[in-house]
Amino acid sequence: MTVSPRPVSGLRAPLVVAAAHLLACAAFLTAFLIRRDGLPDPVATHFSGSGGADGFTTLGAFPYEVLGMLLVAALLCTGLTYATRGHRLLAGLGCAVAGLLGAVAVAVVVNNAGAQAADGVRLGPGALGVAVAVGAVAAGLGVPAGGRGHAALRAKAAPQAEPDDAFAEPAPRFVLREGESAVWTRGAGSRPVLVGGGSLLAAGAVLTPLAGWAAGLGLMVGGVVLCACFAVRVTVDRHGLTVNVLGLPRPRVRIPLDRVEEATCRDFEPLRDLGGWGYRAVPGRSGFALRSGPAVVVRLTTGSEFVVTVDDAATAAALLGALAERERERTVAGTTSAGG
């Protein structure tokens, strides 16, 4: 079995992004500690379009607020870069955000320190331009430092990539007798996410009478969407592979038999193989990733892959393969008899 160097290239880009954000934090802290005595109290922290200050924070809370904001951005950018296995665009964007935020934070400190009172502090388009430039430079430095993350992603997404196929096991043969009809169906889901979705729904239901429907609706919609992505029924039958949501006839995702090239069962890792959980798509692959473990992997006639993680995936893949083969034989027989 081939051991791919993916873990190294997969971690490198997120580490670069995290380092960029740490640098931004360090730059802000240095500026703050040096100019601390010159800062007014309260500090101007929000500026209108024309550059005048219109929002203020006490000096005591100021560093924590800025660091908190920087850390949230750091977590978001690093997480996104990691989840996309070091996508170049996101690695660059992450570094750019770090540069931009760091430059703005330093500019706020410097401009506050130069003013007598917070009212007089200005942060104009010039400072913003400098910040954008710093962000662009950070992105320019970050993308090459992040490595060939995108290449790794491409290789990963292409179904022809060798390392992945090493894990795919050919499904056991499923012999369909003449005139036999068969269906395989199974519920699939993720209990923690369903509990989360259910609690969102409940919170929305409680909030609606208390705080008006506008407050509750968002929560309830979120709960329904979460439940819908994680409570599915997978069916393999004469129509093909169907994934129904919430046990309802629709919405559904269906792969007709004539689009099935090959069906296999494979161990699946949502974060690694599809960039996260839920109903997702990456170049060359889409599907429902609800948990780690066995999944039905369908290679479509278009060359891309459709995946759904479900228990007893081996049986499902075997039946789907047999049904697709029978469909192909029928089509071939149909065309020859029509031609002759």
Added chain:
Amino acid sequence: MLVRLDHGSPVPLGDQIAAAVRGAIADATVRPGERLPAARALADSLGVNVHTVLRGYQRLREEGLIELRRGRGAVVTADPAAPGRARLTDGVRALVADARALGVSDEELVNLVRGGLAGR
């Protein structure tokens, strides 16, 4: 849950469906309290009439393995013993089939079972 229907078999289609679902309950592929696929959806998948599926479900209900409720569909009995009961019913069916194959009359078979029950 895998359901295979042999349209050429003398066994009624509804019974074939019931046997497949019973097997799934017996080996815990479908767990107690879990909802079975809607009769309409299953009928569409198998290319049979919805009443055929409902006949199969009705049989399972008579065996106490599932509950049929209007609007809620078919749900496996929440009793944790459901898989065991399904296995037992399966065993009885196998016993009857064996007896028939051997030419043992129903009366004889019942007597045999009575004897077995009295033995303990």
